[in-house]
Amino acid sequence: MNLKNLSPWAYVPTAYFMEGVPYGVINILSAVMYSKLGVANDVFIFWTSWLYLPWVLKMFWSPFVEGNATKRLWILSTQYALAWIFLFIALSLNCSAFFTFSVLGFFIGAFISATHDIALDGYYMIALDEKKQSAFVGWRTVFYRFAMIAVSGPLVVLAAKLQKLTGSETSAWAVVFCAVSLLTVIVTTYHKFIFPRPAEDKPAPSKGELPLFAEVFKAYFKQENIVYILLFILLYRFGDACLEKVVVPFLLKPESEGALAVSTEAFGYIKGTLGLLAVIAGNIFGGFLLSKYGFRRCIWYFAVILVLPNFFYAYMAWFHPSLKVIGALLVLENFGNGLAMMAFTVFIMFVSQGKYKTSFYAISTGIMAFGMMIPNMLSGKLQVMLGYKEFFLAVSIAGLVTFAVIPLCYKIKQLKEADAFIAKTDKAEFME
Secondary structure, eight states: OOGGGOOGGGTHHHHHHHHHHHHHIIIIIHHHHHHHTTOOHHHHHHHHHGGGHHHHHHHHHHHHHHHSSOHHHHHHHHHHHHHHHHHHHHHHTTSTTHHHHHHHHHHHHHHHHHHHHHHHHHHHHHHSOHHHHHHHHHHHHHHHHHHHHHHHTHHHHHHHHHHHHHSOHHHHHHHHHHHHHHHHHHHHHHHHHHOOOOTTOSOOOOOSSSOHHHHHHHHHHTSTTHHHHHHHHHHTTHHHHHHHHHHHHHHHSOGGGTSOOOOHHHHHHIIIIIHHHHHHHHHHHHHHHHHHHOHHHHHHHHHHHHHHHHHHHHHHHHHOOOHHHHHHHHHHHHHHHHHHHHHHHHHHHHTSOSTTHHHHHHHHHHHHHHHHHHHHHHHHHHHHHHOHHHHHHHHHHHGGGHHHHGGGGGGOHHHHHHHHHHHHOSSOGGGO
């Protein structure tokens, strides 16, 4: 097989699916599992919020990844390592100290997954030329989101069915994590044979007087309009960050606790089947709009669609609607999130240019993770203190800060250049 001329369709979808799987398992599936295993909200939300830390800190070892070995080797090694971690978590669930051991497993897995993300995003930018990067930016987001929704959909449904079959939540979740481990091995083995070997895929030596690590950070933080870039990355998803961990127990826990008591199976079907279709539709539609009208013309509309679902949760907490209404609101949320995240992906891609684009991308996504981690960490204790009703109302109002950072986009030079590039295309190249 001539891998040099291989279509990106052969590996980009599965590569970004495998970027989304560990992130979804570590940051979404863990919350579902701990909710069903009876761990208190403030306990599991606090500790699982620390799982964002590797994505925050990955900026500090991204120069090491960029300066040592090929990105292809990093990708394959970290994917195989993740398979072992998922197996460890599965086995740890039968221990009396399962929470301690499983959180440790998730934490190690998070560091491995963050390293994998550095390598994969860098590989994408050297394995594909500029036109193909733009053409696949939408599709890679689709398959990344596909993975995360699949994790919170089919895998949750599987856990529910296994629980009914075995009568044990612990056994059900152990089987689920064994299945994730096996899937990771299969997809990684496929990547081992299918990934091309770009000529540019080699360590990037330091060429200046400073070590590579210092060079990268100095270059990143000397970018024009860096303050605007940082504020946008940190605050664009503020409301989403406050809600992310609390939403799962709010949907799954009993009504006596103020939650909605949605069954595990219904949660999986809504977040999986319907949510999957909605998020993909949002990604595709978002890519089309960005390619047709440009980033700066779309961003206000995308921000509205990102912020509005925060109020959906406040409504559900106060009025406890029927399952059909809950499902409809969650589908709308997934559509809006898929659309709005397309803009965020494009933002980070176009402010991560230059000689160290791999490390710049890692730094940007690390800062984004920090913006998610701190609100997540505080949200569990705040929810327990306020209750679901007051918590969701407060977050809905606080989430309006998103609108304060949108005007900054019009002052960032890289986004002007991005819109100029998009304007040169005569069709929707983001989603070709």
